[in-house]
Amino acid sequence: MDMTHLDDVQLMRRVQQGDFGPFETLVARYRGPLLHAAWSKLGDSQWAEDVVQEAFLAAFAARHTYDPSFSFRTWLWTILLNLCRKQYKRREERPREIHFSPHTPVDVLPFAEPVSHETGLSRLLCAERKEELALCLAKLPEAQADALRLRFFGGLKFSEIAHVMDSSESAAKVRVRNGLAALALLLDADEGAHS
Amino acid sequence: MNCDQAFEHLTDPDLADSVELRQHLVGCPRCRDMQETLAPALALFARDHAAPGSMPEPRPAGPSALDVASVPCDELNPPAPKFLTTEAVEIAEIAARRLSTRTPAHDQRWRIALRYAAVFLIGCGVVFTVAGGRLGGGAPAAAPAPQIADCTRVEAARNDLALRLPSRQVVQSCVACHLATH
Numbered sequence: 320m321d322m323t324h325l326d327d328v329q330l331m332r333r334v335q336q337g338d339f340g341p342f343e344t345l346v347a348r349y350r351g352p353l354l355h356a357a358w359s360k361l362g363d364s365q366w367a368e369d370v371v372q373e374a375f376l377a378a379f380a381a382r383h384t385y386d387p388s389f390s391f392r393t394w395l396w397t398i399l400l401n402l403c404r405k406q407y408k409r410r411e412e413r414p415r416e417i418h419f420s421p422h423t424p425v426d427v428l429p430f431a432e433p434v435s436h437e438t439g440l441s442r443l444l445c446a447e448r449k450e451e452l453a454l455c456l457a458k459l460p461e462a463q464a465d466a467l468r469l470r471f472f473g474g475l476k477f478s479e480i481a482h483v484m485d486s487s488e489s490a491a492k493v494r495v496r497n498g499l500a501a502l503a504l505l506l507d508a509d510e511g512a513h514s
Numbered sequence: 515m516n517c518d519q520a521f522e523h524l525t526d527p528d529l530a531d532s533v534e535l536r537q538h539l540v541g542c543p544r545c546r547d548m549q550e551t552l553a554p555a556l557a558l559f560a561r562d563h564a565a566p567g568s569m570p571e572p573r574p575a576g577p578s579a580l581d582v583a584s585v586p587c588d589e590l591n592p593p594a595p596k597f598l599t600t601e602a603v604e605i606a607e608i609a610a611r612r613l614s615t616r617t618p619a620h621d622q623r624w625r626i627a628l629r630y631a632a633v634f635l636i637g638c639g640v641v642f643t644v645a646g647g648r649l650g651g652g653a654p655a656a657a658p659a660p661q662i663a664d665c666t667r668v669e670a671a672r673n674d675l676a677l678r679l680p681s682r683q684v685v686q687s688c689v690a691c692h693l694a695t696h
Contacts, residue, residue: 376598381606389613397609402602452562470525471559477522482613492518495525496548502555 323348327391334382346375349392353399356468359453360403370406374399393482396473400465400483455505463498470495520545524556527563543681 322330322344330341350371357367377398378385385394456464462484469475469483480491515523515538523535524545539546549556 373598373602377602377606380598380603381610384607384610386610386614389610389616394606394609394613397613398602398606401605401609405601405605448558448561452558455558467559471527471563474526482616485612485616492521496521496552499525499552499555502558503552506554506558 328387331382331385331387331391334379335385339379342375342379345391349395350375352473353395356396356472357399357403359449359456359468359472360400360464361406362453362457366406366410370399370402374402377402389482390479392473392475393479396469396475396479397483455502458505459498459501463494463501466491466494467498467502517542517545521548524549524552527560530556530560547681 322341325333325341325344327345327348330345333341334345353371353374354367357370358364361367361370374395378391378395385391456467459467466480466484469480470477475483477488477491477495480486480495481488484491484494486494515534517538520535520538520542523529523532529535539549
C-alpha cells in the first residue's frame with residue numbers, strides 16, 4: 320500500500336498503534352539525506368551505513384516516546400548527530416585512518432548509480448565535488464558544519480536546526496552564516512594556492 | 515521580503531533563484547554584500563544539490579531497517595532489531611524527552627530575558643534623564659535628527675535609486691537618522 324502521501328505524524332501514529340509497515344515509508348523518505356550527512360561527517364561509507372541503520376532502529380525501538388508536538392525529522396536528525404559522535408568515540412578505541420581519499424573508488428561511495436547517459440568522467444567529477452565539500456566541512460568547527468549539513472543536506476528550517484542543536488533560532492542562523500563565510504574563505508584560499 | 519527571509523531563500527537551493535529574493539537584493543545593499551561573500555560556498559552546495567548522485571540510494575545487499583518493519587509481528591512479539599544498542603535507544607528516548615519539553619522552556623527563557631532587558635532599559639533611561647538634567651543644564655539642545663523625508667533609504671526605496679547610491683552614503687544616512695548626537 321502506497322503511503323507516501325501521508326505525513327510523518329500520520330505514519331508514526333500508525334507505527335505506534337502496531338502497524339509497522341509505514342515505518343518503511345519513513346525510512347525511504349529520510350535515508351538518503353541522513354546517509355549523505357553521516358558520510359560527510361564520518362568520512363566512511365560503511366560507518367555512515369551503520370549509523371543511519373542504527374538511527375532508524377533506535378527511532379523504531381523508542382517509537383512510544385515520539386510525540387507529535389515535535390517533528391519526526393527533527394527527532395531523527397538529533398538521533399543521527401548523537402550517534403555519529405558516539406560512533407567516533409567507538410572507533411577511536413579501534414583506530415582507523417579517517418580521510419576522504421581522492422582515490423576512493425566511486426563504487427564505494429554511498430550514492431546513486433549513475434543514469435545511463437552519464438560518462439565515467441562525470442561520475443568521477445561528481446564524486447570529487449562531494450569529497451571536496453566533505454573535506455571543507457571537516458575543517459569547520461563541528462557546530463557550524465553540523466548546522467550546514469542540517470540546512471543543505473537535510474533541508475531543515477532554521478527553527479528545526481535550533482531544535483536539533485538545542486539552540487535558539489538566531490544562533491542556528493548565525494552558525495549557518497558563519498559556516499558559509501568560513502567555507503568561502505577556505506575555497507578562496509584553496510583557489511589562491513592552486514593559481 | 516525582509517533580510518531574514520532573504521537569508522532563508524539564499525540558503526535554500528530550491529529558492530535561491532526566486533523572484534522575491536532577486537527583488538530584495540536589488541534594494542538591499544547589505545544582503546547583496548552578504549550574497550557576494552557567501553557565493554563560493556553557496557555554489558558548492560548548489561552543485562552538490564544538483565549532482566545526479568546527490569541522494570544516496572539504499573544498497574541492495576545487507577540488512578536494512580526495513581527488515582524490522584516488514585517482518586510479521588504484533589505488539590506482544592516485537593521484531594528483534596539488528597545492530598541496535600541500548601545506548602542508541604537511550605539517545606532516542608532522551609532526544610524525544612528534550613524535544614517535547616523544549617519549546618515551552620525556551621519560550622519561558624526568552625520571556626524572562628525580555629523582562630530583564632525591559633527593566634534594564636527603563637533603568638538606563640531613568641539614569642540618563644537624571645544625569646542629563648544635572649550636568650546638561652546650560653548645554654545646547656541636541657541637534658534635531660533629520661526628518662524621515664530626508665532618509666536616503668526611504669528616498670531610495672521610493673525612487674528605486676538603491677542601485678545608484680554608494681554604500682557610504684547609505685551608511686551615513688542611517689547614522690544621521692538613527693544615531694543623532696549632540
